[in-house]
Amino acid sequence: MTGPGDARDGRDQTLRDPADAARRIDSLIASGDLRTASDMVEEMPPWLIVDVLERSGAKDRAVLFRLLSKGTALVVFEALDPPLQSELIRALHTDRVNQIFTDLDPDDRAGLIDELPARVATRLMRELDHDEQALTAAVLDYPVGSVGRRMSPEFISTHPDVTAGETLDRVRQRIDEAETIYGIPVTDDQRRLVGIVGLRAIMRAEPGTPVRDLMNDAITARARESAETAARRSAEERLIVMPVVDDEGRLVGILTFDDALRVLEDAETEDTARAGGAEPLRAPYLATPVRSLVRSRVVWLLVLALGAALTVQVLEVFEGTIEQVVALSLFVPLIIGTGGNTGNQAATTVTRALALGDVRPRDGLRVLAQEVRTGFTLGLVLGGVGALAAGLIYGTDLGLVIGLTLLILCTVAATVGGLMPLLAQAVRADPAVFSNPFITTFVDATGLIVYFLIARAVLGL
Amino acid sequence: MTGPGDARDGRDQTLRDPADAARRIDSLIASGDLRTASDMVEEMPPWLIVDVLERSGAKDRAVLFRLLSKGTALVVFEALDPPLQSELIRALHTDRVNQIFTDLDPDDRAGLIDELPARVATRLMRELDHDEQALTAAVLDYPVGSVGRRMSPEFISTHPDVTAGETLDRVRQRIDEAETIYGIPVTDDQRRLVGIVGLRAIMRAEPGTPVRDLMNDAITARARESAETAARRSAEERLIVMPVVDDEGRLVGILTFDDALRVLEDAETEDTARAGGAEPLRAPYLATPVRSLVRSRVVWLLVLALGAALTVQVLEVFEGTIEQVVALSLFVPLIIGTGGNTGNQAATTVTRALALGDVRPRDGLRVLAQEVRTGFTLGLVLGGVGALAAGLIYGTDLGLVIGLTLLILCTVAATVGGLMPLLAQAVRADPAVFSNPFITTFVDATGLIVYFLIARAVLGL
Numbered sequence: 001m002t003g004p005g006d007a008r009d010g011r012d013q014t015l016r017d018p019a020d021a022a023r024r025i026d027s028l029i030a031s032g033d034l035r036t037a038s039d040m041v042e043e044m045p046p047w048l049i050v051d052v053l054e055r056s057g058a059k060d061r062a063v064l065f066r067l068l069s070k071g072t073a074l075v076v077f078e079a080l081d082p083p084l085q086s087e088l089i090r091a092l093h094t095d096r097v098n099q100i101f102t103d104l105d106p107d108d109r110a111g112l113i114d115e116l117p118a119r120v121a122t123r124l125m126r127e128l129d130h131d132e133q134a135l136t137a138a139v140l141d142y143p144v145g146s147v148g149r150r151m152s153p154e155f156i157s158t159h160p161d162v163t164a165g166e167t168l169d170r171v172r173q174r175i176d177e178a179e180t181i182y183g184i185p186v187t188d189d190q191r192r193l194v195g196i197v198g199l200r201a202i203m204r205a206e207p208g209t210p211v212r213d214l215m216n217d218a219i220t221a222r223a224r225e226s227a228e229t230a231a232r233r234s235a236e237e238r239l240i241v242m243p244v245v246d247d248e249g250r251l252v253g254i255l256t257f258d259d260a261l262r263v264l265e266d267a268e269t270e271d272t273a274r275a276g277g278a279e280p281l282r283a284p285y286l287a288t289p290v291r292s293l294v295r296s297r298v299v300w301l302l303v304l305a306l307g308a309a310l311t312v313q314v315l316e317v318f319e320g321t322i323e324q325v326v327a328l329s330l331f332v333p334l335i336i337g338t339g340g341n342t343g344n345q346a347a348t349t350v351t352r353a354l355a356l357g358d359v360r361p362r363d364g365l366r367v368l369a370q371e372v373r374t375g376f377t378l379g380l381v382l383g384g385v386g387a388l389a390a391g392l393i394y395g396t397d398l399g400l401v402i403g404l405t406l407l408i409l410c411t412v413a414a415t416v417g418g419l420m421p422l423l424a425q426a427v428r429a430d431p432a433v434f435s436n437p438f439i440t441t442f443v444d445a446t447g448l449i450v451y452f453l454i455a456r457a458v459l460g461l
Numbered sequence: 462m463t464g465p466g467d468a469r470d471g472r473d474q475t476l477r478d479p480a481d482a483a484r485r486i487d488s489l490i491a492s493g494d495l496r497t498a499s500d501m502v503e504e505m506p507p508w509l510i511v512d513v514l515e516r517s518g519a520k521d522r523a524v525l526f527r528l529l530s531k532g533t534a535l536v537v538f539e540a541l542d543p544p545l546q547s548e549l550i551r552a553l554h555t556d557r558v559n560q561i562f563t564d565l566d567p568d569d570r571a572g573l574i575d576e577l578p579a580r581v582a583t584r585l586m587r588e589l590d591h592d593e594q595a596l597t598a599a600v601l602d603y604p605v606g607s608v609g610r611r612m613s614p615e616f617i618s619t620h621p622d623v624t625a626g627e628t629l630d631r632v633r634q635r636i637d638e639a640e641t642i643y644g645i646p647v648t649d650d651q652r653r654l655v656g657i658v659g660l661r662a663i664m665r666a667e668p669g670t671p672v673r674d675l676m677n678d679a680i681t682a683r684a685r686e687s688a689e690t691a692a693r694r695s696a697e698e699r700l701i702v703m704p705v706v707d708d709e710g711r712l713v714g715i716l717t718f719d720d721a722l723r724v725l726e727d728a729e730t731e732d733t734a735r736a737g738g739a740e741p742l743r744a745p746y747l748a749t750p751v752r753s754l755v756r757s758r759v760v761w762l763l764v765l766a767l768g769a770a771l772t773v774q775v776l777e778v779f780e781g782t783i784e785q786v787v788a789l790s791l792f793v794p795l796i797i798g799t800g801g802n803t804g805n806q807a808a809t810t811v812t813r814a815l816a817l818g819d820v821r822p823r824d825g826l827r828v829l830a831q832e833v834r835t836g837f838t839l840g841l842v843l844g845g846v847g848a849l850a851a852g853l854i855y856g857t858d859l860g861l862v863i864g865l866t867l868l869i870l871c872t873v874a875a876t877v878g879g880l881m882p883l884l885a886q887a888v889r890a891d892p893a894v895f896s897n898p899f900i901t902t903f904v905d906a907t908g909l910i911v912y913f914l915i916a917r918a919v920l921g922l
Binding site for chain 1: 479508642661664665696699730733736737738739747749751752758759761762765777780783784787788790792797799803805809812817819820821828831834835838842843846850905909
């Protein structure tokens with residue numbers, strides 16, 4: 001037994017840093033010294049092996065995985081992303097594959113099956129025994145992206161009339177099978193969910209107390225509901241276990257807090273990628289080839305560039321104005337940048353408030369009221385500063401143009417930025433993804449139009 | 462007992478929608494009908510009361526809170542953000558305040574004390590009994606933002622030589638005090654942490670088995686470590702309980718998964734706000750007055766505008782070139798926009814990879830290699846499309862200028878964007894916050910310089 005925190009402490013640096021470990025193992029594999037590589041892997045904790053696999057090329061990954069002992073291989077395999085799992089499955093020998101597939105939990109198995117070619121998936125499913133097949137089929141029955149697909153069908157449940165003592169016995173009997181024992185769903189004679197009881201409440205109660213007197217209302221998910229929505233609710237309510245029910249309210253599975261965290265992690269990866277204007281990567285960054293990186297980004301870049309082409313058109317309309325006062329063109333990046341920033345601030349704030357439940361879709365008017373006033377105030381400050389600075393250097397007229405433009409643009413940008421996430425939600429798009437590109441395109445074009453119209457009026461062009 | 466999912470089902474819509482409920486209660490309070498308001502609140506689940514409080518003005522909030530029964534008041538109070546808690550504390554009567562303060566958990570108490578004026582905090586602390594004072598003081602001993610400040614000092618621990626049966630007895634005896642019973646830290650005679658054992662393992666084992674044979678290495682946090690780092694590790698490793706140790710490795714508290722989720726939620730609110738170029742709000746959006754919204758945004762806007770002023774200077778240098786070929790100014794927003802998008806894509810991808818541990822700070826060279834090639838490829842595609850489109854409309858020369866500029870700019874932007882998060886990490890700034898504004902400023906200015914230099918060369922100006 002080693003000291004506290006040791007697993008992450010990095011005392012043996014050479015075996016703790018994934019970059020080092022990956023480099024050493026790669027060179028051992030390259031030189032064909034598989035025995036030393038195997039010894040080295042044997043010493044490594046599973047999380048480090050996962051890290052090393054995630055930063056190796058496809059070929060080394062398969063070689064390295066084959067070096068793992070049976071138990072380690074399963075733990076490591078479960079921690080990999082499905083695309084890497086699928087890649088390994090296709091690179092390994094049949095009996096090894098069958099073994100791993102049989103040992104996986106039903107929900108992990110379902111996730112992997114989505115990635116595999118149908119032929120391989122069917123063959124693997126046939127290898128399972130009847131019970132495991134049924135459990136996996138139950139999960140596969142639900143659509144991809146639903147919580148039914150991510151739940152565990154292996155749970156312990158109890159009944160309102162059963163006592164705390166009997167429930168505790170049931171827990172002890174089935175302690176090895178169930179995904180968790182810390183939260184126990186309560187179902188009636190028709191398997192309909194009627195509540196949930198914590199193991200703590202069971203243990204604290206007199207053994208003769210019926211579960212009816214101990215259970216609470218359950219916060220549940222419907223199996224066809226989006227996995228992300230359900231997982232978010234589970235995390236918000238800090239649930240250890242969230243029961244999953246079918247359309248008739250019958251208990252069909254549980255979403256444990258660790259599965260919920262995994263769902264949220266995947267969703268966050270997707271959201272941040274899209275909010276940054278790229279498609280999410282399907283494998284860890286260093287394991288992703290350049291062509292996949294390009295593919296994940298190029299479509300969005302082209303779409304955004306198409307939006308930006310609008311600004312070229314707008315500017316073309318005002319080309320005559322620019323020819324008359326070239327100095328006007330100097331402020332174009334500043335104006336559209338400030339408009340974009342103001343819009344993004346508002347969008348980010350409201351998106352986050354939506355995510356936290358602080359704002360609901362029906363609060364449009366209150367958001368409008370907040371943002372019009374906030375944008376106008378920001379416009380007064382920025383417009384004032386801008387008018388002063390530009391006025392001092394380029395003369396009063398240009399100062400006035402800059403000031404007025406910023407005042408109007410900040411008001412418009414904050415308002416549009418604040419309402420865009422609500423609009424996104426209304427059309428069932430993800431506010432975090434949808435808002436910023438649209439705001440930028442809209443505010444860029446609007447900002448230029450406002451700017452040049454004001455310039456024409458003030459400068460009398 | 463009601464049906465499954467009822468708490469969120471919204472069958473009784475009038476009492477389920479926070480906006481509706483808030484409106485009705487506000488008008489009841491305004492008309493002085495506190496009795497009906499009180500009856501209505503009595504019917505509402507705590508999460509709805511929290512929502513309603515978070516969207517009321519300060520005065521209504523205090524009135525409404527006074528209507529709550531003692532038990533509900535505590536649950537609701539615990540769920541509020543510390544700034545709103547502090548506001549309520551100052552609006553309520555002394556004895557009510559003392560009661561709530563005494564009933565809070567030590568870690569929640571510490572969070573509230575940070576918000577209160579020192580005078581009020583000292584008075585409240587004096588009201589506590591000796592044990593509670595000591596527990597709270599232990600938490601307050603650690604710096605704000607550290608995990609020590611967010612941990613719970615109320616835990617059950619066991620010893621390697623103690624048996625499973627004895628541990629289970631200990632759990633039963635202290636089941637009401639401890640924050641959780643599902644993960645039990647194991648300490649030696651000097652209170653040093655030596656491992657952790659799950660309640661499940663304890664329950665599964667023969668009663669005579671010593672804990673030594675059941676426990677695992679613990680993934681721990683040091684009390685002075687940042688709460689966010691520790692909470693992220695806890696969530697990544699899907700821990701129900703993370704033991705917190707002092708510098709000598711002695712167990713001082715535990716971070717439960719729900720506390721970890723709360724820390725991460727706060728951190729995410731802060732990060733998304735800053736990434737969107739605003740300071741995080743201290744209270745829910747609808748409870749935030751306009752002046753606070755302005756204050757949270759105006760400084761960042763001014764700083765970013767100062768950065769954008771750089772583009773004015775760059776353009777001024779090339780004012781002569783623009784005068785000669787005004788058409789060049791048409792493409793300025795498109796060029797800097799595309800550069801910014803390319804940089805942000807790379808920054809977002811690498812930031813996320815860093816957060817997931819897929820990339821480490823020492824991977825700079827591998828990131829460089831990935832991004833130079835990705836950026837160059839993206840530049841070929843976008844530059845090709847741009848050259849073609851601009852060439853067809855504005856002539857071959859301008860097409861060539863646009864194409865070459867996009868090729869170079871995409872390469873530079875992806876490279877800088879990919880390396881910026883690593884740089885941020887190296888100087889201990891938050892990559893998600895630091896990267897995007899810096900990239901935008903840098904890429905805007907660089908893009909313009911590249912653009913006009915190429916234009917001069919190609920067009921022979």
